[in-house]
Amino acid sequence: MNHIQELLQTQSALLIMWGALLIHLVLPLPSVAHPALLWHKFAEILAEKVNTQGSYAQRTLSGTLATFLMLIPALMVLIALEPLVWQSELYHLLLLILALDWRGLTTLSKPLFHALAIQDKPQARQLLAERLNRQTDALSEVGLGKASAELLIVGQARQVITVLFWYGLLGGVGALMYRLIVELSRVWSPSVPSNYPFGLAASRLNAGCEWIPVRLFALFLMAGQNLSSIWAQTRRQSCSWPSRTIGWLLCSVGHKLNLSLGGPAIYAGQKNVRAKLGGRVIPSALHLSQVQKLLNQRTYVWIGCQSLLMFTAAQLF
Template sequence: MSHLQTLLQTHSALFIMWGALVIHLILPLPRAAHPALLWHKFAEILAEKVNTQGSYAQRTLSGTLATLLMLIPALLVLIALEPLVWQPELYHLLLLILALDWRGFSTLSKPLLQALATEDKAQARNLLAERLNRQTETLSVVGLGKASAELLIVGQARQVIAVLFWYGLLGGIGAFMYRLIVELSRVWSPSVPSNYPFGLAASRLNAGCEWIPTRLFALLLMAGQSLSMIWTQTRQQSRTWPSRNVGWLLCSVGHKLSLSLGGPAIYEGKKSVRAKLGGRVVPSALHLSQIQRLLNQRTYIWIVVESLLMFIAAPLL
């Protein structure tokens, strides 16, 4: 028994990660009850107060201060709560469960694939509108396929891969803080004209947090046949995308499956010109299922590799 207790204590972080993944997949937290909704609402209220008319420098400064006002108190509260809980392991378990959103995207993909397969544009637009900042009311079947592919690729990289990456480095607090940063950068996305340049600070912070995990995951997505060609094409094309992190992800999947991704998007009635990435095949329901399969396969590999690293590193820490 003492040997088992020692093993559990030594590798507690690893068991927490696996426990959080199992609980999250079996008993997902309803989206309507997630704390992220309250965080979204507070961010919107704060933006209404401070994201007012002014010069570029003034709005940039107000966005930076607002980002710090949101994140610093949240971090202090999370750190202060840890010594007060009965079991710190359960505290980190809860935070990691709240940070993950793998089941949410898996649940979304099923009705989305069905809507695209039957060309039910109204249903597909409504499903995408819940997750995207861009306008979806006028998207064609081609636009819906591209937007759906982009959502699945970027969503899984952020809400699963990057969350696990930051959990491995900084525990449950790090994973949950990263999730808050992602949500904040989405609410104040500078892609939306009314949030530019107010949302630049949150967006840049989010990009900094994703720089390493998104590139590692992109390399994992490229692995296999034609790796050298996909690597070269991804490095070249990703430079044309507004976010290099997202560009790496979209290019790696687009060239891996020869899919055409990217292209213009509409935010608040204004057309944003974005480069076309990947191959030439327009994503359909069949291709989205291939994307989902590729993402899940590579995610399983990521989990196994991270688990091995945590198992090896635990006795040394």
């Protein structure tokens, strides 16, 4: 009994991670009840007040100050609440559950794959519009396939992998703070003309948080057959993407499965010219199922590797 208690104490962080993943997948929090909705609303209200006409430097400064105004109080509240809870382990468990969104991607993928399989473009456009900042009302079948693949790939890396990475480093507070940064960078995305350059600070902070975990996950995705070829093609093509880290991610899957990704996207009526990445095959419902299978397999490997590292670290320290 003493040995079991000692194990539970030393491996509490690992058990919290497994518990959060299990609870998140079995009993997901409805999206309409997620605190992220309130965070979105606050961000929109703040942007309406401070994202006004001005010079490039003024709007950049406003965006930087607004980013800190949103994030610093949130961080202070999360840190201040921990000593007040009955069990800190339960507190970190709750924060990690709130930070994860793996089940949300799975829930979205089923109707999306079905809509693409039966060529129901209006339904597919509507489903994508709920998750993407780009305009989806004019997407062709080719554009829908590419946008769906990009959503799954980037979503898995951000809403599962990077959340777990920051949990491993900074606990539940770190995981939820990263999720808030992601949501903020989405609300103030500089890809939308009205948010440029106001949203640059949030976007760059998000990119900095993803630099290590997303690139590591891209290596996980490349692993297996043709690794050297995929590595060379990814290094070459990723330079042409606005965010080289996301470019790595998209190229790794695109070349792994020979799928064509990237290309132009429309934000608020303005065409954003983006490079084409990956292979030559246009993603269909069948290919998207393969993408999701690859992402989930590599995610399980990531969870296993992180669990081993956390277990070893707990034993050593």
